[in-house]
Amino acid sequence: MEYIQVPDMNDSFSRVILCQKEYLIRFLYNGEHDYWSFGVYDTGKNILLQHRKIVPVAPLTHFDVSVHIPQGIFGCFTNLKHVGRKDFANGNVEFAFIPWEDLEVWRKENEIIR
Numbered sequence: 001m002e003y004i005q006v007p008d009m010n011d012s013f014s015r016v017i018l019c020q021k022e023y024l025i026r027f028l029y030n031g032e033h034d035y036w037s038f039g040v041y042d043t044g045k046n047i048l049l050q051h052r053k054i055v056p057v058a059p060l061t062h063f064d065v066s067v068h069i070p071q072g073i074f075g076c077f078t079n080l081k082h083v084g085r086k087d088f089a090n091g092n093v094e095f096a097f098i099p100w101e102d103l104e105v106w107r108k109e110n111e112i113i114r
Contacts (some may be wrong), residue, residue: 002097006036006088013041018070018097026051029085036083038095040069054083054095072099 004016010029015022024041028051038060040049048068052060060074076083078093087093 001102002099004095004097006093006095008086008089013045015043016097019072019099021070023048023070031085034082034084036088038074042068056080056083056093070097070099072097072101073103 002016002018004014004025006012006027007014009027010031011026013024013026016025017023022043024043024045026039026041028037028039029035030037036054037051038054039047039051041047048066049061049064052074054060054076056076056078058075060076061069062073074095074097076093076095078087080087080092083093088095
């Protein structure tokens with residue numbers, strides 16, 4: 001699992017290495033409706049994954065099967081029911097990427113039937 005720090009800004013790009021490839025992740029905060037979203041870009045800022053609303057404890061990219069995005073699931077981990085403007089900065093919420101390989105190992109270790 002790769003934890004990704006969300007900058008304390010309303011609109012930002014973060015350079016990350018996921019599945020041995022470099023990507024840009026754009027984090028956007030919508031102040032009018034009080035929610036965060038993220039999108040995935042290549043290093044030339046070409047969009048690979050349109051912005052997804054960040055909601056707690058949900059697989060944010062479970063149904064996205066493009067070979068151009070990192071092969072795994074993005075998620076938001078917290079005990080909160082809603083992710084507000086300062087929750088990432090305050091440490092109340094963590095944003096992470098889990099590669100499919102890691103999920104497969106976990107599934108086998110815990111004898112989860114697929």
